[in-house]
Amino acid sequence: MVCIVFLKVAIALTPLIPIVSSILIPLLRLFTRRKVLFNIILLSTVFIDTILVFYTSYHVYFQDSIIVYCFSNWFPPIGICYVVDKLSIFMSTILVTIYSIVSIYTIWYSRHIPNYYFFYTVLLIHLGGILGLFYTSDLFNIYVMIEVIGLSAYSLVSFYHNKLRSLIASTRYALLGAFYTTLFLLAVMFIHISLGTLNIADLSIKLGFGENYIGSCFLENTTTLNNGYVLMALVLIIWTTLFLSAVFPNHFWLPSAHSEAPSPASALLSGVTVGVGVYVIIRLLYLLMHSSVLDIIVEGLVNTLMILSVISIFYGALMMSVEDDVKRILAYSTILNIGYVFMGLSLGTPYGVSASLLHFLNHSIGKASAFLSIGVFIRNYRSRNIHVLEGVGRENVLLTSFLTISLLHLIGIPPTIGFYSKLLLFQAFINSRAYGLALVVVLGTAASAYGYVRLIEHLWHPPIHGVLYRVEKIHLSTPVLVSLLILTTIMFTLGLSYQWISHYMESTGFYATDPIMYIDSLCSVFRELHP
Amino acid sequence: MNQQVLLLNLFLLSIITNIIIAVYGFIWRPNLVKKIIALTIINDSVCVLLVYTGYRTVNPVPPVHKIPYNISYSRELLVRSVDPLVQAFVLTAIVIGLAFTIFLSVMALRIYELSGTVNIHKLLSIEVFEREVEVVEE
Amino acid sequence: MVSKVSRRVIVLFMLLAIVVVSSIVISSLNMLLIPLTIEERVIVDYFIKYSYNPYNLSTSTPAIVNAIVWIFRGLDTVYETIVFYTSIVVSLSIYYEYLTEASRDRHRLSLIPRTVARVSLVAALTVGVILAINGYLSPGGGFQGGAIVSALIFTLAILYSTSYVLSYKVNYRQLIILRSIGLLGILSIMTYLVVHTIIAKPILRPSTIYLQWLVVNGHPIPIAIILYNIFELATVASGFAILYLVIIVAGYRVSSS
Numbered sequence: 001m002v003c004i005v006f007l008k009v010a011i012a013l014t015p016l017i018p019i020v021s022s023i024l025i026p027l028l029r030l031f032t033r034r035k036v037l038f039n040i041i042l043l044s045t046v047f048i049d050t051i052l053v054f055y056t057s058y059h060v061y062f063q064d065s066i067i068v069y070c071f072s073n074w075f076p077p078i079g080i081c082y083v084v085d086k087l088s089i090f091m092s093t094i095l096v097t098i099y100s101i102v103s104i105y106t107i108w109y110s111r112h113i114p115n116y117y118f119f120y121t122v123l124l125i126h127l128g129g130i131l132g133l134f135y136t137s138d139l140f141n142i143y144v145m146i147e148v149i150g151l152s153a154y155s156l157v158s159f160y161h162n163k164l165r166s167l168i169a170s171t172r173y174a175l176l177g178a179f180y181t182t183l184f185l186l187a188v189m190f191i192h193i194s195l196g197t198l199n200i201a202d203l204s205i206k207l208g209f210g211e212n213y214i215g216s217c218f219l220e221n222t223t224t225l226n227n228g229y230v231l232m233a234l235v236l237i238i239w240t241t242l243f244l245s246a247v248f249p250n251h252f253w254l255p256s257a258h259s260e261a262p263s264p265a266s267a268l269l270s271g272v273t274v275g276v277g278v279y280v281i282i283r284l285l286y287l288l289m290h291s292s293v294l295d296i297i298v299e300g301l302v303n304t305l306m307i308l309s310v311i312s313i314f315y316g317a318l319m320m321s322v323e324d325d326v327k328r329i330l331a332y333s334t335i336l337n338i339g340y341v342f343m344g345l346s347l348g349t350p351y352g353v354s355a356s357l358l359h360f361l362n363h364s365i366g367k368a369s370a371f372l373s374i375g376v377f378i379r380n381y382r383s384r385n386i387h388v389l390e391g392v393g394r395e396n397v398l399l400t401s402f403l404t405i406s407l408l409h410l411i412g413i414p415p416t417i418g419f420y421s422k423l424l425l426f427q428a429f430i431n432s433r434a435y436g437l438a439l440v441v442v443l444g445t446a447a448s449a450y451g452y453v454r455l456i457e458h459l460w461h462p463p464i465h466g467v468l469y470r471v472e473k474i475h476l477s478t479p480v481l482v483s484l485l486i487l488t489t490i491m492f493t494l495g496l497s498y499q500w501i502s503h504y505m506e507s508t509g510f511y512a513t514d515p516i517m518y519i520d521s522l523c524s525v526f527r528e529l530h531p
Numbered sequence: 532m533n534q535q536v537l538l539l540n541l542f543l544l545s546i547i548t549n550i551i552i553a554v555y556g557f558i559w560r561p562n563l564v565k566k567i568i569a570l571t572i573i574n575d576s577v578c579v580l581l582v583y584t585g586y587r588t589v590n591p592v593p594p595v596h597k598i599p600y601n602i603s604y605s606r607e608l609l610v611r612s613v614d615p616l617v618q619a620f621v622l623t624a625i626v627i628g629l630a631f632t633i634f635l636s637v638m639a640l641r642i643y644e645l646s647g648t649v650n651i652h653k654l655l656s657i658e659v660f661e662r663e664v665e666v667v668e669e
Numbered sequence: 670m671v672s673k674v675s676r677r678v679i680v681l682f683m684l685l686a687i688v689v690v691s692s693i694v695i696s697s698l699n700m701l702l703i704p705l706t707i708e709e710r711v712i713v714d715y716f717i718k719y720s721y722n723p724y725n726l727s728t729s730t731p732a733i734v735n736a737i738v739w740i741f742r743g744l745d746t747v748y749e750t751i752v753f754y755t756s757i758v759v760s761l762s763i764y765y766e767y768l769t770e771a772s773r774d775r776h777r778l779s780l781i782p783r784t785v786a787r788v789s790l791v792a793a794l795t796v797g798v799i800l801a802i803n804g805y806l807s808p809g810g811g812f813q814g815g816a817i818v819s820a821l822i823f824t825l826a827i828l829y830s831t832s833y834v835l836s837y838k839v840n841y842r843q844l845i846i847l848r849s850i851g852l853l854g855i856l857s858i859m860t861y862l863v864v865h866t867i868i869a870k871p872i873l874r875p876s877t878i879y880l881q882w883l884v885v886n887g888h889p890i891p892i893a894i895i896l897y898n899i900f901e902l903a904t905v906a907s908g909f910a911i912l913y914l915v916i917i918v919a920g921y922r923v924s925s926s
Contacts, residue, residue: 005867012863019751020856026758027849030842071744073866077712078719080744118762125755132748140620144748147627151634151752155759158638164645168658171638175566178631179557182574185581185624192617193584193703196710219711256658531726533699540695543702548688587707595807596721596731600888608717612733614707615716619737623749626812630756633912637760640916644923 007059008069010052011084015132017052021045022124029117039107042120046103049127050096057089061504066521075529076137076522077197077219083137085518086511087357091279092134094361095272097490098368099127101483105372106264108479112379119159119262126152126268133276137522139191139198142280143184146244150177153273156265157257169256176253180243187236194229201522204287204515207294217523231297237284238301245277247305247342248312251335255319258334259327259384263375266327270334270371271364278341278360281305282353285345287515306346306437312339313444320451325384326377329455330370333410336448337363343440344425347432354509355424362409362421369406369487372480373399377459380474386458393459395473400459402484407452409491412445417495424505535588543583549576563639563649567632574628578621585614594618716741721888729891730805738810739894746897747859750904754852757908764919777830786828790821797821801902805894811901818902819909831917841914844907851904858896 021041028037059065070081106123110116129148136142154177158170192198195206202218207230243250258266285302288294316336323329337359344356376399378384381392393400409416422441429438494501511517553576556569594615597604643649646657695702707713720728720736730736738746777783801814826834835841 008867009864012867013860016856016860020853023754023849023852023856026845030845069867071866072740072862074741078715078741080742115762115765118758121758122755125751128751129748132744140623140742141745141748144623144627144745144752147630147752148748148755151630151755151759154634155755158759161641161763162645164642164654165658167638167642167645168654171563171635171642174631174635174638175557175570178570178628178635179573181627182570182577185577185620188620189577189581189584189617192620192710193706196706196712219715536699536701537696539705540698540702541692544688544691544695548684552684584703584705585707586705588705593808594717594733596733598731598806600721600723605717605722609714612713612717614710614713615733615737616710616713618734619742619745622734622738622812623745626749627752630752633756634759637763637916640919640923641763644926 003059004067007056007067010056011067011082011135012069012071014049014052014056015128015135017049018045018124018128018131022121022128025117025121025124035110035116038117038120039110042103042106042124045124046096046100046127049131050100053089053092053096053131056084057093060084060086060089061507066517068521068525070525070529073529076526077199077202080136080138080141081199081522081525082135083201083518083522084135085521086508087279087282088134090357090508091275092131094275094364095127095130095134098268098271098364099123101486102264102267102368102372104479104486105267105375105483108477109262109264109375109379113262119156119265122152122155122159123265123268126156126273130272130276134279137200137518139200139203140188143181143188146184146240146276147181149273149276150174150181153257153269156269157261159262159265160260163260165256166260169253169260173253173257176243176250180240180250183236184240187233187240190229190233190236194226194233199522200283200287201515201519204519207288209287209515209519216527217519218526227294227297230294234284234288234294234297234301238281238305241277241281241284242308243277244280245274245338245342246335247277247338248308248315248335251312251315254335255328255331258331259325263327263371263378266330266375267368267371270331271368274334274338275360275364278338278345278356281342281345282512286353286513287518302346302348305342309339309342309346310437310440312336313343313440314447317444317447317451320448321454324386326374326386326389326455327371327384329386329451330367330374333448333451334363334367336444337367337410340422340425340441340444343437344428347428347434347437348513349428349432350506350509350513351424351428351431352509353512354505355421355428357508357512358417358424358505359421362418365487365490366406366410366418369484369491370403370410372484372487373403373406376474376476376480386455387463390458391460391462393456394462396476399474399476399484400456402488403459404456405488405491407456411449411452415495416491417498418491420495420498420502539583539586539588543580546576546580546583550580561651563642563651563654566651567635567639570635571628571632574624574631578624578628581617581621581624585617587611587613723888727888728894729888730894732805732807732809734808735804735810735894735898739804739897740891743859743862743897747855750852750855750901753908754848754904757848757912760912761915764915767915767918767922775830775832777833778828783828786824790824793817794821797906798902801898802895804898805891811898812905814898815902815905816909818906819913822906822910823913826914826917831914831921835914839910839914841911844911847903848907848911851900851902851907854900855897855904858893858900862893 025038025041056067060067067084068081070076070079072079110119113119126149129145129152133142133145133149136145154170154174157173158166160166195203197203197206205218246254258270261269288298313336316332316339320329320332323332341356341360344352344359377389377392381389383389409418412418412422422445426438426441429441550573553569553572557566557573560566590611591613592608592611594612596608639649646654648654716733716737719726720733721731728736728740797814797817800809800817801811804810822839825838
C-alpha cells in the first residue's frame with residue numbers, strides 16, 4: 001500500500017523536479033559563481049530522476065502493473081491523468097539513462113563555455129518536458145509538452161549565439177516547429193468538435209475500440225461520429241509526428257540543427273528527442289488502429305509511413321557518404337536509423353513494434369556515444385572537417401576505439417546489441433511476409449556501413465597527399481572516460497545477455513499493440529473517482 | 532435564423548481566408564520578419580477559429596456564474612453558455628505562440644546584428660559559403 | 670514583359686474574385702459550414718456543474734474558464750508558464766551583456782508626460798493587480814494582470830530613459846528574484862496539491878485548498894486559485910519587464926552599430 005502511494009507521488013513529481021532545478025539555477029547565479037554548485041545541482045537532479053524512473057520501471061515490469069494518477073483526483077476526461085505502462089516506462093528509462101551519462105560528460109564540456117549555467121537550465125527543462133510527454137494521457141497535454149520540448153531544443157541548437165550558422169539552423173527549426181504545432185492545435189480542435197473529449201483512452205473507446213465499454217466508462221456524447229473531422233485530425237497529428245522525428249519529406253531541418261548544437265546537446269537531441277515522435281505515433285496509431293470505424297484510413301496511413309521510411313533509409317545512407325562535416329555525417333545517420341524504426345512500426349504486428357523499440361534503444365546508446373567521442377575530438381582540434389581531422393585517431397587510440405565501437409554498434413556487428421535489433425527487424429518482416437522490407441534492411445545496412453567506415457578510416461589513416469604534422473595526444477579527463485565507458489559497457493552487456501532481455505522487449509511490444517490494459521486501468525480509475 | 536447562419540458562414544470564410552493568406556506569406560516571403568508576422572497571424576487565426584467553434588447559436592451567454600449562488604441561473608448556464616473548454620485551450624495557445632514569437636524575434640535581431648541582412652536567400656548563401664571554408668571552429 | 674507588380678495585381682484580383690464567388694455560394698446555403706455541436710459536448714456540462722455549486726463537489730470559482738485553466742487542467746498552465754519562462758531565459762542569455770551598456774540611453778521625455786504618468790501609471794497598476802487577484806470571480810487572471818503591470822515598466826523606461834530606470838527604479842536582480850519567486854510559488858502549490866491528494870485522506874475526493882474560516886456568500890474562498898494568480902502575476906510581470914528592458918537596450922545598440 002505504501003508502495004502504491006509512493007509510486008503515484010513518484011510519477012507525478014518526476015517531470016516537475018528538473019523544472020524546479022532549472023528555476024533555481026538562474027536564481028543562484030545571482031548570488032554565487034562557483035561552478036561546483038551548479039554541477040552538483042545538475043547531477044543530483046538527473047540522478048534523482050533516474051532513481052525514480054528505475055524504481056517505477058521495476059514495479060511496472062516485474063509486477064506487471066499500470067500506475068495511474070489523476071491530478072487533484074478529477075476524473076479523466078475533465079482532469080489530466082498520468083498513465084504509466086510498459087511503453088512509457090521503457091522510453092523513460094532510455095531517456096534518463098542517456099541524460100545521466102550526458103550530464104556527466106557535460107561537466108567536462110562546460111569548462112569551455114562561458115555561460116554554462118544557461119546550458120544546464122535548458123537541459124533540465126528539456127528533460128522535464130520529455131518526461132511529462134511520456135507519462136501523460138491527454139491530447140492537449142501532449143501539445144503543451146511538444147511545445148516545451150521544442151522550445152528548449154531550439155535554444156539548445158542556437159546556444160553558440162556568436163556563430164551565424166547555429167542561429168540560422170535554429171531559426172529554420174523554430175519556424176517549421178511553430179508551423180507544425182499550429183497544425184497540431186487544429187487537430188485538437190477537430191477532435192474536440194467531433195468527439196468532445198481529449199483523453200486518449202476515451203478517444204479510442206469512442207472510435208469503436210471496445211464496444212462493451214461504451215456506456216460504462218467515461219462520459220457519453222449524444223452525437224454520431226463524423227469521419228471527416230477525425231480523419232483530418234489524424235492526418236495532422238501524424239504529419240506533426242513525422243516532422244518531430246524527421247522522416248523523409250520533413251527532415252530538412254535535422255542535419256543543420258543537430259550539427260550546429262554543442263556536442264552533448266547533439267547527443268541528446270539525436271538520441272532522445274527524435275523518440276518523441278516515435279512514442280506519439282505508437283500510442284495514437286495502436287490505440288486507434290483497432291477501431292472498426294477507421295480501418296481503411298489507418299491502412300493508407302501505415303502504407304505511406306512504410307514508403308517514407310524506406311526513402312529515409314536510402315536518403316540518409318546516401319548523404320552520409322558524401323558529407324564532409326563530421327557531425328553532419330552522424331546527423332544523417334540519425335535520419336537513417338529513424339527510418340528503420342518507422343519501417344518496423346508500419347508493420348502493425350507486435351514483433352515489429354518490439355523490434356523498432358529495440359532499434360530505438362540501440363540508436364540512442366550508439367548515437368550518444370558517437371557524438372560524445374566526436375565532441376572530444378572537435379573540442380581539442382577545433383575543427384569539424386573530416387579532411388582536417390585526418391590521422392588524429394592514431395594518436396588517441398583509446399578515444400578512437402570508443403568511437404569505433406559505437407559506430408560498429410550502429411552498423412550492427414555481433415557481440416554488441418546493435419546486431420540483435422537488425423536481426424529482430426529482419427525476423428519481423430519475414431514473419432509478416434514483407435520480403436521487400438527485409439531486403440531493404442540488409443541493403444540499408446550495407447549502404448550505411450560505407451558511411452560509418454569512411455569516418456573511422458579518415459580519422460585513422462594519415463593523409464595521403466599532405467604532411468601529417470605532429471598532433472598532441474588528447475588527455476581524457478575523468479567525466480569523459482566515465483561516460484564513454486558506461487555507454488560501451490551497456491552496449492556489450494545488453495548484447496551478451498540478450499536472451500534475458502528479449503522477453504522484456506516482447507512483452508513491451510505486445511503491450512504497445514494491445515491497449516486494452518491501458519484503457520482498462522483508466523476506466524477503473526474513472527469509476528472510482530466519478531461521483 | 533437564415534441571417535445568423537449567413538453571418539456565421541461569412542465569419543468562418545474570413546478566418547479561413549486569413550489563414551490561407553498567412554500561409555502563403557509564410558512560405559513565399561523571403562524576409563524573416565515577414566515570416567514571423569505570418570506565423571503570428573496563423574496562430575491567432577487558428578485560435579479565433581477555436582473560439583468560434585464554441586459558439587452557441589441560441590441566446591449565448593458568457594460562462595460566468597452569478598456571485599450569490601443562483602440555482603436557476605446555473606441551470607440556465609447549462610443550456611445557454613458558450614463552450615469554456617476551447618477558451619481555456621486558446622489561453623494556453625496564445626501564451627505559447629507569444630513565447631515562440633519572442634524567441635524568433637530575438638533570433639532575427641541577433642541574425643541582423645551579425646550579418647546585416649534578414650533575407651533568407653542571402654543568409655543561406657552565407658551559410659553555404661561558410662560551410663565550404665576549411666577549418667570550422669565549434 | 671509581365672513585371673512583378675502586375676503579377677501581384679493578378680493574384681490579388683483572383684483572390685478577390687474567389688472570395689466574392691464563395692460568399693455568394695455560401696449565402697445561398699442554409700447550413701453552417703462547420704456545424705456548431707456544443708449541445709452534444711457533455712464534458713462542458715460537467716465543467717459548468719463542478720465549478721460553482723453549494724453541494725459537496727465544487728471548486729468555488731464562478732469564472733468557469735479560469736477554473737478550467739488553473740484547477741481542472743492546472744498542469745497545462747504550469748507548463749505553459751514554463752514555456753514562457755524558457756523564452757525569456759533564452760532572450761536574456763543572448764543579450765545579457767548589453768544591459769551594462771544601458772547607460773547610453775539618456776533620452777527622457779518632457780515634464781508633461783511624466784506628471785500625467787504619476788496618476789495614470791498608478792491607476793494602471795491598480796487595475797492590473799485587481800484583474801489578477803479577481804481571476805476567480807471574473808474573466809482575467811494572472812497572465813492578463815501581469816501583462817498590464819509589465820507595461821508600466823516599459824512606459825517608465827520610455828518616460829525616464831532606460832539608464833535611469835535600470836540604475837534607480839528597477840534592478841535586474843530584483844526582477845530575476847521576483848520571477849523566481851513567482852515560478853517557485855506556482856510549482857510549490859502544484860506539488861502541495863499532488864502530495865495532499867495522494868497522501869491525505871479521503872483519497873477519492875478532488876482536493877484543492879480552501880480557507881475554511883473565510884466564507885463569503887456561503888462559499889469558502891478558493892485560496893489555491895488566488896495564490897496561483899498572484900504568483901503568475903509576479904512571473905509574467907517580471908518576465909516581460911526583463912524582456913522589454915533587454916530588447917530596448919539591444920535594439921538601441923544594434924541600430925547604432
